[in-house]
Amino acid sequence: RKEVEQDPGPFNVPEGATVAFNCTYSNSASQSFFWYRQDCRKEPKLLMSVYSSGNEDGRFTAQLNRASQYISLLIRDSKLSDSATYLCVVIRSYNTDKLIFGTGTRLQVFP
């Protein structure tokens, strides 16, 4: 079992739709959580950090449930430019910057 698991998708949604991705992690001691975005044949880029209280950045909302060990990303009013792979990322402890990536969930937004 992978330490960070995601549904690989693809999720095919029309413009304007709301889409949600979930991710689970197995190490209960994990401390930091992120969503990265990776466009096709490009490098990963930090989309947002994820906090227990939940956080929002425009059309994007991230949530963390430590008790259930899952992380979510909600995208509202999807745009064509949102088409990408969304990677769930975990750091095990505060003493390390080692990123543990999920396999990614592919999103395709169509007109």
Add this chain to the structure above:
Amino acid sequence: EAGVVQSPRYKIIEKKQPVAFWCNPISGHNTLYWYLQNLGQGPELLIRYENEEAVDDSQLPKDRFSAERLKGVDSTLKIQPAELGDSAVYLCASSFSGGGPYNEQFFGPGTRLTVL
């Protein structure tokens, strides 16, 4: 500001040949990472440097892979000899680690290696 620079962007070699990848991090970033990304997977850390010291190389297959960051700036990752299973994208990332909470890692465009 220039981002992380990697070269070459693409490399095709025959198995058993050696290959080397080069990375120049963002200016001022003291921590450098090499990741391996297989198709349909997330990146996996191979090695992490703080300045010129390799502080985490537990995932580096040391029988055929080596890396160096001699002056604490740019870095080279080498594979010798390459195997078919080494075909992947090799990503370099850098960050400024000041001892606090997570410091964002910035990734380079990667080197796409194909071993025939």
